[in-house]
Amino acid sequence: IATTSYEPLTEETAIAYIEKLNQKLGLFPAPSLLLCKEIGDGNLNYVFHLSDSLSGQSLIIKQALPYAKVVGESWPLTLRRAKIEAEALQKAAETVPSLVPNVIHTDDDLAITIMEDLSDYTILRKGLIDGETYPNLGRHIGIYLAKTIFHSSPFGESQQEIKEISVRFTNPELCKITEDLVFTDPFFDHDTNDFEDHLKDTVNELWKNEELKLEAAKLKYTFLTKSEALIHGDLHTGSVFVTAEETKVIDPEFAFYGPAGFDLGLFIANILLNTISKTAIDEQQHSDLYQTITETVEVFKEEYKKLCQNHHVEAFIQTEGYVDYMLATIFEDAVGFAGCELIRRIIGLAHVADIDNISDCQKRLCAQKNALELGSTFILKRRNFRTIHQLIQETKDVL
Numbered sequence: 001i002a003t004t005s006y007e008p009l010t011e012e013t014a015i016a017y018i019e020k021l022n023q024k025l026g027l028f029p030a031p032s033l034l035l036c037k038e039i040g041d042g043n044l045n046y047v048f049h050l051s052d053s054l055s056g057q058s059l060i061i062k063q064a065l066p067y068a069k070v071v072g073e074s075w076p077l078t079l080r081r082a083k084i085e086a087e088a089l090q091k092a093a094e095t096v097p098s099l100v101p102n103v104i105h106t107d108d109d110l111a112i113t114i115m116e117d118l119s120d121y122t123i124l125r126k127g128l129i130d131g132e133t134y135p136n137l138g139r140h141i142g143i144y145l146a147k148t149i150f151h152s153s154p155f156g157e158s159q160q161e162i163k164e165i166s167v168r169f170t171n172p173e174l175c176k177i178t179e180d181l182v183f184t185d186p187f188f189d190h191d192t193n194d195f196e197d198h199l200k201d202t203v204n205e206l207w208k209n210e211e212l213k214l215e216a217a218k219l220k221y222t223f224l225t226k227s228e229a230l231i232h233g234d235l236h237t238g239s240v241f242v243t244a245e246e247t248k249v250i251d252p253e254f255a256f257y258g259p260a261g262f263d264l265g266l267f268i269a270n271i272l273l274n275t276i277s278k279t280a281i282d283e284q285q286h287s288d289l290y291q292t293i294t295e296t297v298e299v300f301k302e303e304y305k306k307l308c309q310n311h312h313v314e315a316f317i318q319t320e321g322y323v324d325y326m327l328a329t330i331f332e333d334a335v336g337f338a339g340c341e342l343i344r345r346i347i348g349l350a351h352v353a354d355i356d357n358i359s360d361c362q363k364r365l366c367a368q369k370n371a372l373e374l375g376s377t378f379i380l381k382r383r384n385f386r387t388i389h390q391l392i393q394e395t396k397d398v399l
């Protein structure tokens, strides 16, 4: 990337950029009257919303910034992640076009992706916190996971294509962030950690649990070495846009060729963090959330099996039972990764609003402790959970 021509856009220069591009691509009908507003969360990237007040049409410009702002500090972060994000969205669009935003244009020099405006959708984390329910969500994410994983794995693609994908999506800087913030720092007394004083004793206990730290280290190794499929890499509930009917997965800047169970684990953990927060607040069982998790896993398995059958995977492997073995391994990894995610969202640098927003201190403490206990159990007992029903039963026992 020619970083010399890079500059961060402003609302004004974003309009000028689009006006110029418009002459080439005809994005908006001329004449247009463009309005622009930056709507991102402002940690790593700009997100500009551009609308034409004459035609009512709109689009999104996402631009990577050359640094990440974290706890007032900033550290350099590769601009190449914009290209990775755009290409991961385009790759997903080949197999699940209805589940990702349409990419309209990319600009590597400016680290820009221009994409479909999804402002009519709600970020899933916010929707869940507001108590909304999404009956299609589990099925959609199950299909998204099965198809993206299968079609970037040696079962669904040629060896040559796999090698090409794994090189194109090499993403060491962003993988390092996950390595540190998800798999290392929360398990040790590290500066990046951020947890409330009332958790000190609980966290100290966790840091003394050598068995837990050993299992977390094994999961880190799996994350670092298992190259099975092109994965999203950051599939928490802030990376999913929803309406009552539809689902769109956004923000795959952490995409890389990694373990097939990682996205599933992160997604399950983030639905559970919402479940944990709700249960701590009202002491009710939230069966709709358990239903979403169950459907995600069951649809994922069904779809993955169907794809394997259609592509004659077992004939190719020449052994029966191979697909079930694959699914069991992916699930075991996912449970372990979910455990790490539950723990890091309480102890580590990046928290979730589901838990942080609980205003009653006692209830918040209860939620935080439950997340840590459940996370530890998932990591330690991941080989014992054979089905999603067992995992949910364990969750209900803890909450």
Ligand code: ADP
Pocket (backbone or CB within 6 Å): 039, 040, 041, 042, 043, 044, 045, 046, 047, 060, 062, 101, 115, 116, 117, 118, 119, 123, 238, 239, 250, 251, 253
């Ligand atoms: P980051 O990588 O900085 O987290 P995201 O891609 O998650 O960036 O986007 C940050 C926010 O910008 C989202 O939570 C959402 O509010 C808004 N946003 C991102 N993409 C779109 C889109 N295609 N349409 C509408 N809003 C979007």
Ligand code: MG
Pocket (backbone or CB within 6 Å): 041, 238
């Ligand atoms: Mg964000």
Ligand code: MG
Pocket (backbone or CB within 6 Å): 238, 239, 251
């Ligand atoms: Mg995001």
Ligand code: MG
Pocket (backbone or CB within 6 Å): 044, 234, 251, 253
């Ligand atoms: Mg992001």
